[in-house]
Amino acid sequence: MADFQQRDPLSPAFWDERFERRFTPWDHGGVPQALRDFAATSAPLVTLIPGCGSAYELAFLARRGWNATAIDFSPAAVAQGRQAAGAHAARVVEADFFAWQPAVPLQLIYERAFLCAMPRAMWPRVAARWAQLLAPGALLAGYFFFDDAPKGPPFGISRAQLDELLRADFDCIVDDAVSDSIPVFAGKERWMVWRRR
Ligand SMILES: C[S@@+](CC[C@H](N)C(=O)[O-])C[C@H]1O[C@@H](n2cnc3c(N)ncnc32)[C@H](O)[C@@H]1O
Numbered sequence: 001m002a003d004f005q006q007r008d009p010l011s012p013a014f015w016d017e018r019f020e021r022r023f024t025p026w027d028h029g030g031v032p033q034a035l036r037d038f039a040a041t042s043a044p045l046v047t048l049i050p051g052c053g054s055a056y057e058l059a060f061l062a063r064r065g066w067n068a069t070a071i072d073f074s075p076a077a078v079a080q081g082r083q084a085a086g087a088h089a090a091r092v093v094e095a096d097f098f099a100w101q102p103a104v105p106l107q108l109i110y111e112r113a114f115l116c117a118m119p120r121a122m123w124p125r126v127a128a129r130w131a132q133l134l135a136p137g138a139l140l141a142g143y144f145f146f147d148d149a150p151k152g153p154p155f156g157i158s159r160a161q162l163d164e165l166l167r168a169d170f171d172c173i174v175d176d177a178v179s180d181s182i183p184v185f186a187g188k189e190r191w192m193v194w195r196r197r
Contacts, residue, residue, distance in 0.1 A: 005085060009117055009153050015074035019053075025184050026113045026154065027053060031060045034181045035110065039064060045107035048133065051098040055081030062088040067104070071095040098129055106133050111142030113185075116154035123165055124156070130195035132168035134196040140170060141193040143178065143191035145185055156188065170194035 004021075006014040018024060044066040052070035058081065061068040070085070073096045074080050076172060082089035084106050091164055093100070097114075115126055147156020157165070164173070174193035181189055 012074045016076040020074035031056050047108040048106050049110045052081050053077050054084050055092050059085045059088045071100050108139045116145040127165045136196050138196045143189045145189050147159050147188050
């Protein structure tokens with residue numbers, strides 16, 4: 001594996017270094033199928049994509065008339081995300097998920113490789129922020145990575161841990177297998193939709 005200077009995934013510099021050196025093994029290279037299926041059957045939702053990275057999903061949703069915003073705290077990720085977003089580049093914003101404030105109430109937070117980018121000790125803060133940003137009835141939908149390897153990122157979760165993390169504020173309404181995983185997540189991720197209680 002490449003020898004990186006930055007070791008702390010809580011620092012934007014960690015992600016900058018990897019984007020700049022084009023070491024992005026989590027990158028799907030496009031819009032994953034379950035999100036396509038979800039968007040095909042949903043009315044447009046006010047959506048946040050936290051830790052968006054390459055942000056392929058932003059243009060996909062914006063083209064369908066969704067009010068979507070993608071945020072990332074890594075300037076290199078934002079630059080890459082803006083490139084992929086094309087005409088919608090202004091909707092890719094450099095911001096820290098824990099500080100960013102929505103201009104209008106969110107109806108959906110899209111999760112992909114953001115929770116698993118965080119050391120496990122951060123997970124309660126992520127879950128609390130999801131709950132804070134979503135009003136009752138709003139959705140948290142996306143890909144959740146299940147694994148128990150001690151080192152990461154990606155840091156996997158167990159189903160019991162995820163239930164424990166979200167139980168207080170969310171109900172799980174969809175839990176599906178994923179058909180188009182890339183190698184790092186293959187056999188270990190599920191498409192899930194959680195509704196804010
Ligand atoms: C593993 S990458 C996933 C990127 C993208 N979601 C994807 O599916 O390709 C994790 C991303 O989260 C971003 N990130 C980590 N902590 C963040 C924070 N507190 N606020 C905003 N972005 C953050 C990183 O900069 C990185 O781009």
